[in-house]
Amino acid sequence: MDNPEATEDRAGIAAGAAGLPPLDMLDAAAGLADPAAVLRNMPWLAGEMAKIAGGRSELWFDERDGRFADKAWRACPYFRVLGQSYRLYELWMDRMCQAVGGSWQRQARARFLAGVAAAVMSPANFLPTNPAALRRAAQTGGMSLMHGAQNMARDLARGGMPRAADRERFPVGVKIAVTPGAVVYREEMFELLQYAPATEQVRAVPLLMVPPQVNRYYILDLAPGRSVAEFAVAQGIQTFVMVWRNPRATLGHGRWGVDDYVAAQERAAEVVRQIAGSDTVSWLGLCAGGMTVAWMLAHLAAAGAAPAASATYVVTMLSGQQPNVVGMSDTRQARAELALAARAGQVIPGTALRALFALLRPNDLVYNYLVSGWLMGEPPPPFDVLAWNDDATAVPARFALEATRIVMDGWDGAPGPVLLGAPADLGKVGCDSFHVAGYTDHITPWRACYSTTQLLGGDKELTVVRSGHIQSFVNPEDKPRYDCWYGPPAAPGPDEWLATATFQHGSWWRRWAGWLTARSGGMRAASAALGSGKFPPLGPAPGSYALQ
Numbered sequence: 001m002d003n004p005e006a007t008e009d010r011a012g013i014a015a016g017a018a019g020l021p022p023l024d025m026l027d028a029a030a031g032l033a034d035p036a037a038v039l040r041n042m043p044w045l046a047g048e049m050a051k052i053a054g055g056r057s058e059l060w061f062d063e064r065d066g067r068f069a070d071k072a073w074r075a076c077p078y079f080r081v082l083g084q085s086y087r088l089y090e091l092w093m094d095r096m097c098q099a100v101g102g103s104w105q106r107q108a109r110a111r112f113l114a115g116v117a118a119a120v121m122s123p124a125n126f127l128p129t130n131p132a133a134l135r136r137a138a139q140t141g142g143m144s145l146m147h148g149a150q151n152m153a154r155d156l157a158r159g160g161m162p163r164a165a166d167r168e169r170f171p172v173g174v175k176i177a178v179t180p181g182a183v184v185y186r187e188e189m190f191e192l193l194q195y196a197p198a199t200e201q202v203r204a205v206p207l208l209m210v211p212p213q214v215n216r217y218y219i220l221d222l223a224p225g226r227s228v229a230e231f232a233v234a235q236g237i238q239t240f241v242m243v244w245r246n247p248r249a250t251l252g253h254g255r256w257g258v259d260d261y262v263a264a265q266e267r268a269a270e271v272v273r274q275i276a277g278s279d280t281v282s283w284l285g286l287c288a289g290g291m292t293v294a295w296m297l298a299h300l301a302a303a304g305a306a307p308a309a310s311a312t313y314v315v316t317m318l319s320g321q322q323p324n325v326v327g328m329s330d331t332r333q334a335r336a337e338l339a340l341a342a343r344a345g346q347v348i349p350g351t352a353l354r355a356l357f358a359l360l361r362p363n364d365l366v367y368n369y370l371v372s373g374w375l376m377g378e379p380p381p382p383f384d385v386l387a388w389n390d391d392a393t394a395v396p397a398r399f400a401l402e403a404t405r406i407v408m409d410g411w412d413g414a415p416g417p418v419l420l421g422a423p424a425d426l427g428k429v430g431c432d433s434f435h436v437a438g439y440t441d442h443i444t445p446w447r448a449c450y451s452t453t454q455l456l457g458g459d460k461e462l463t464v465v466r467s468g469h470i471q472s473f474v475n476p477e478d479k480p481r482y483d484c485w486y487g488p489p490a491a492p493g494p495d496e497w498l499a500t501a502t503f504q505h506g507s508w509w510r511r512w513a514g515w516l517t518a519r520s521g522g523m524r525a526a527s528a529a530l531g532s533g534k535f536p537p538l539g540p541a542p543g544s545y546a547l548q
Contacts (some may be wrong), residue, residue, distance in 0.1 A: 036099075059084045076131065081495045082129055089118065094315075114467065148373065165381060165389070185535050191544065193542065205280055205520040208242070210285075210289035226365040231513070280306065295419055299419040310515075312433070318452045326407050336359055339456075350394045353393075362539065417521050435460060436465065441469045463511075464484060484507075485503055
C-alpha cells in the first residue's frame with residue numbers, strides 16, 4: 001500500500017509543476033526558434049561546423065567547467081569533436097536566447113528552457129560519450145556500472161532526480177540543528193523553539209527568526225560554527241525560531257494561505273514577548289519567511305501598531321519589478337492551474353519544488369550528480385547544505401498562489417493588498433532593517449532584493465554577498481570565504497548603489513551582530529530555565545515538526 005506522503009505527492013503534482021506548464025513551454029520554445037534569428041545566425045553556425053569537421057575549431061569550454069576537465073576531451077579526436085560540437089550547440093542556444101523579444105518574463109522562460117535543453121544534451125551525461133566514466137568502468141571491472149545502476153534505481157524510486165547528498169550522514173538533532181534549546185509552544189501550524197542562552201547576561205529585546213515556508217527551518221541552525229542561531233545566542237541575543245509544520249492535504253493544511261501564516265507569526269511573537277518579558281521583538285526573515293515578516297509588519301503598521309525593534313531580511317524579494325524566478329514562472333496558465341489546486345485544498349509536494357529549484361541550475365544541481373552517481377557509481381557526497389536541500393517540504397497551493405499575486409501584483413504603487421481583513425502598507429513599516437542578498441543568487445536575485453529596500457520605511461542597511469542563495473547567510477565569520485559590499489541603499493537603482501558601496505573581505509555576521517545588539521535594549525541576567533510558567537518546555541530542540 002502507498003504511504004500517505006507518496007499519495008499526496010501524486011495528488012499535488014499538477015500544482016508542483018507550476019513552473020512552466022506545457023503551453024508556456026511551447027511559447028518559450030517558439031521564442032528560441034525565431035526564423036529571422038535562425039537565418040541571421042546560420043552563416044556563423046555553418047562556418048563553425050566546418051571548422052570542427054576540419055580540425056580547425058578553437059571552440060572550448062571555460063576552464064571552470066568540470067564536465068570537460070578530463071584530458072581525453074582534448075587529446076582524443078573523437079571526444080574533441082563531440083565536445084566542440086556540444087560547445088557550438090551551447091553558443092547557438094545562447095544566441096537564440098539573446099534574440100527572444102517581449103517582456104523579461106518571456107525572455108527568462110526562454111533562458112530557462114534553453115538552459116535545461118543544453119544541459120540535457122551534454123555528451124558528459126552519457127556513458128558511451130564520457131571518457132572518465134568509461135575509464136572508471138574499465139578500472140573497476142564494471143563494478144562502477146553496477147553501483148551506478150543501483151544509484152539510478154534508488155533515485156528513480158524516489159522521484160527521478162539524482163541524489164545530491166547523503167542525508168543519513170546528517171541526522172537532524174544529532175549532526176545538524178544541534179544548538180541547545182527547547183520547544184516552548186506548539187500548535188497545528190508551527191512549533192516555537194527557544195535557544196538556551198550561552199552568556200550570563202542577555203539583551204532585553206528577543207530575536208524571532210522566521211524560516212521559509214518552503215524549506216526546513218534548520219538552515220538557520222545548520223551545524224556548529226555554521227549556524228546563524230548559534231551565532232546570535234553567542235552575542236547575548238535571546239533567540240527564538242519558528243518551525244513550520246510540513247503541510248499535508250489529508251490533514252486539511254491545503255487551506256493555509258498568506259493570512260494564516262501572517263497570523264501565526266503574530267501569535268508566535270506574543271509568546272516570545274511573554275517569555276522574554278519584552279514589549280517588542282526583533283525579526284529575522286529568510287527568503288519567503290522574510291516576505292511574510294514584511295507583510296505582517298505592513299499589516300500592523302497600517303493598523304497603527306507599535307513598530308518592531310528591528311527587522312533583518314535575508315535574500316528577501318517583495319516586488320516582481322526586477323527579473324526573478326516567481327515572475328518567470330507566473331504565467332496565465334500557471335496561475336490558473338495553481339488556483340485550481342488551491343481550491344481543491346492541495347499542497348505542492350516537496351519533490352516538485354526541489355526539482356524546479358534544481359532545474360534553475362541544471363548542470364550544477366542535476367547532471368553533476370547524475371554523472372557522479374549514475375555513470376561513475378559514486379555515493380552522494382556528505383555535505384550538510386545539500387542534505388538540507390534534499391530534505392524537501394511541501395507548501396499549500398493556496399499560500400503559493402496568494403504569495404505570487406502579492407509579489408507580482410500587490411506593491412506596484414497602488415494601495416497594498418488586504419491582509420487579515422485590512423489594507424497593508426509597506427511604506428509605513430518604520431523599524432530599522434538590515435538586508436542581505438547574494439550577488440550570484442539565482443532564486444531571489446540581488447537586484448530584486450534591492451527593490452525590497454526601496455519599499456520599506458525606516459533606516460536601512462544592505463549587504464550583497466559575493467555568493468549564491470544559501471551561501472549568502474551560511475557565511476561564518478571564522479571562515480571568510482565570501483566577500484561582500486555594504487552600505488545604505490540610498491541610490492535610485494541597484495547598479496548605482498553597487499558602484500559606490502563599501503567593499504568588505506569576509507563575513508557580514510559580525511557587522512550584523514553589532515547592528516542588531518544596538519537595537520536590542522539593555523542587558524539583563526539570563527534566565528536559568530527556558531520557557532515560562534505559562535509556556536513550559538515541551539521537549540528538546542529541534543522538536544517534532546522538524547522531523548515530519
